[in-house]
Amino acid sequence: MTRPAPMELILVRHAPAAHGGRLCGRTDVPAERPGEAVLAPLRALLSDARTVVSSPALRCTATAGWLFPDRAVPVDARLWEQDFGTMDGAPFAALPDLGPLDRQSLTAHAYPGGEDFTAMAARAGAALGTLADSVRAGGGPAVVVAHAGTVRAGLALALGDAAAALAFEVAPLSATRLRVLDAGYSVVAVNWSGAAA
Template structure:
């Protein structure tokens, strides 16, 4: 059982009654200078392809591709059944191991469950955004 160090993730683990190993690499994408800003305070990027959006880096932050590259080794290190409590971006990074930047098109609800099956280099998506 792994968790992002974010307070909301640790609180979710506590509500589940589990004690996770905290993994800093599971942290959400850094939006740098955009952190905490209302959507109308962020410049409009205009229409971008999925690939361009995935590569776009907010000022002082990291792109989705950079975040996915940070998260991927952690996900690939998982063995057997591993429960991970993390962020929507982290879920999309896992999905990107199967579908690439198109993972940005997935909606990920709070407290939802997504399942990937397989091994390194041979992942498949079992479910996404299951809320029971």
């Protein structure tokens, strides 16, 4: 994998969450620390980052600390995972089957008291847009350590389509690289972990 160019925004999903078999959007659970053999390739890829920002979630701040042990990483609350409302913290086995929904309907689906993906993508997208503006002004490469939903929000920005972004699975502790263009984005890589490097 080539090193990031200055004009990149890199979205890293947190390390595996210690969720205990439950849906965790706003439920704040720790991350399971991977070994150095897993962290080292990603840490090397991200070593040129000029800007690093994290979701406030414990699983994200811990991951940011493992990847950037010599830096204080600020947090941005707009980078939180989607709010799953009354289903947040529910066992996976208790979740309704959303498989029959097409992607467009899925973007508009919200559990009671929660937010739909369109709202989440707009919230996180605003934070990512601010970082992209910083990259355009010479502040990159920039790294965001956050959630699968946040990564998909970045893909929604790049694709111009929130529903299309839901087609992507986002692996824990993987990097998705977006090239920041004068007007828009292009996708450099999705789900890179260095495992095959």
